[in-house]
Amino acid sequence: MSVDAVMLRIAELQQGLQPSTPASDGAAAPASTFSALLAGQAGTTASAALLPTASAAGQTAGQRALAAAQGEVGVAEQPPGSNDAPRIAQYRQATAGSGIGPWCAYFVSWAAQQAGTPLGEAGQGFGSVGAVASWAQRTGRWNPAGSGTPPQAGDLIVWGGHHIGIVESVDPDGSIHTIEGNSSNAVTRRTHGADGDGASGFVRLG
Known part of the structure; x- marks a missing residue:
């Protein structure tokens, strides 16, 4: 009515x-x-x-990906150390041809897919951290650590070729709060120093 x-x-x-x-x-x-x-x-x-609220209407792709990631905090491997669980299997589906294994890149691929901005030229997602970084560098999305451009909420944070997460917030002193898949066998919130504790760079989703 x-x-x-x-x-x-x-x-x-x-x-x-x-x-x-x-x-x-x-x-x-x-x-x-x-x-x-x-x-x-x-x-x-x-x-x-x-x-729609102003914040929802004006969200960037990174902020939408972050919102998806925030809803997953606490998802854990079953059993611990298995790199698997029913929910983690869903993260894998955001990548092309990926099997059970380290899943931090699966997680950010899934979050980006939920945001409507899947990773990869064909939206295929990535099962490896190195592949995410290479794609970001090819497409102008890469922001090297220490470049003077601070990360922002929704950026992906990359540590070499071995780990990746998503920036949740940045403190005035530069401390970086993140959400990371496959961190202590779960989707976990972490806090890092202003240098990202050795992060190699950041990926701006949009």
């Missing part, structure tokens, strides 16, 4: 409940006035509820 239809029905009910003799103190507002006020308030609320 539309908002207008609801307001019309409220007006009808108010009219039916209105006493035949107005209150002498004038405290009771006429039904039409009450309904109009209610309609105005409800219409404003309903319209606001239907509109």
Whole structure:
């Protein structure tokens, strides 16, 4: 039922409940006035509820990927050390032809896919950290550590060819908070120094 239809029905009910003799103190507002006020308030609320928030409407691809990653914190291998679990198997599906194995690159590939910006020229995702870094360098998305361009929320953070995560936030002192798949056998939040504790670079998703 539309908002207008609801307001019309409220007006009808108010009219039916209105006493035949107005209150002498004038405290009771006429039904039409009450309904109009209610309609105005409800219409404003309903319209606001239907509109996307400014933050959601203006999110970058990296921020959307980060939002996907944040919902996965705590996902763990079953059993620990197996590089596998039902949810981790879903991360693998974001890559082309990847099997059970170290899954930090699977995780960021999955997050990017959820954001609508899959990794790779063909959106194939990557099963290795080195492949992510090479693609980023080929396509102008690579920001070497120490280049003077600070990372931002939603960037991928890369450590050589062996590990990758996603930046969640950066403190004023430069400390970098991340979400990393395959960290202590789980999707885990970590905090690193301003140099990323030896990070080699960052990937800007968009």
